[in-house]
Amino acid sequence: MGPVHTSDPPDSDALFELEPSPAEAVGFAELALRPLPDLVAPDWAEALVPVEGQLRDVLAFLGREVAEGHAILPQPSNVLRAFRQPLSAVRILIVGQDPYPTPGHAVGLSFAVDGATRPIPRSLANIYKELDADLGLPPRVHGDLSRWADQGVLLLNKVLSVRAGEAGSHRNKGWEAITAAAISAVANRVRADGTPAPLVAILWGKDAGAVQPLLGSTPVIASAHPSPLSAARGFFGSRPFSHANRLLREQGDGTVDWELPPLP
Structure with a gap:
């Protein structure tokens, strides 16, 4: 596939908008059979054609996991949530590892949790502490990061699913x-x-840093992971949010408003 051009406006009507009640949610096995443009934004569908077979295989694997009695996170309607926003709209890429394994936490966006989750994960709490130190934005009690995603922040885990209670x-x-x-x-x-x-x-942490060869000449902000085990070894004080905005401005693309609403 050649380079993806960003001049054409996305067809928002074709976005994957599975937001049913849990009783109506489709299963992973059914997702594996759906056309790619029904699963992700149109330009993402084009970009992911080379790995469409692998995507269907993984979704079918998740269907088998459920059939064998395993609880899988996030729910099917959110497993590809990172690809709902158009590829053409991405301005910031934040790479995570895999979803939180605690039931009710994983929502398909790296580091984010459901807006009702209390308390929020400690890594996210540390991200909020750095956001406050960097930009003076007050930490929030919730972990809904959809406002970032709406501004073109791609919150992408390297692995998009997990068994409940079994990290990694x-x-x-x-x-x-x-x-x-x-x-x-x-x-x-x-x-x-x-x-x-x-x-x-x-890129926070070694696992995220491993994707740097895929990024070509993209400006990279790298530091330690915000986990409590490593945040004091280079994450705190790294000021990723102001640095990212400066780099966006240098590319002529304005800035991201990193402030989150007090409640989701």
Whole structure:
């Protein structure tokens, strides 16, 4: 696939908008049979064609996991949530590892949790502490990061599912090839004049840092992970949010308003 151009407006009517009640939610096995444009935004569907087979295989694997009695997170309607926003709208890439394994937490966006979750995960609490120190924005009691996603912040885990209560259980099951293709697609976008589309990558921790070879010339902000085990070893004080805005401005793409609403 060649570079993805960002000059054409997205067809928002075609976005994957599965937001049913839990009783009406489709299963992973059914998702595996749906056309790719029904699962993700149209330009993401084009970008992910080279790994469509792998995506269907992973979704079918999740269907088998459920059939065997395993609880899988996030729910089917959110497993591809990171790809609902158009590829053409991505301005910031924040890479995570895999979903939170605590039931009710994972929502399909890296580091985010359901808006009703209390308390929020400690890594996210540390992200809020750094946001306050960097930009003076008060920490929130909720973990709904959808306002960031709405502004073109792609919150992408390298692995998009997990067994409940079993952290890392879906690593090396096929997701890595899909998310690597997605990261490459983001980094290879060009504008109509042939220049690179604006993008800044934020990579926290060694696992996220491993994707840097996929990013080409994309400006990268790298530091320690915000986990309580490592945040004091380089995450605190790294000022990723102001640095990202400065790099966006240098690329002529304005800034992200990182402030979240007091309540979701």
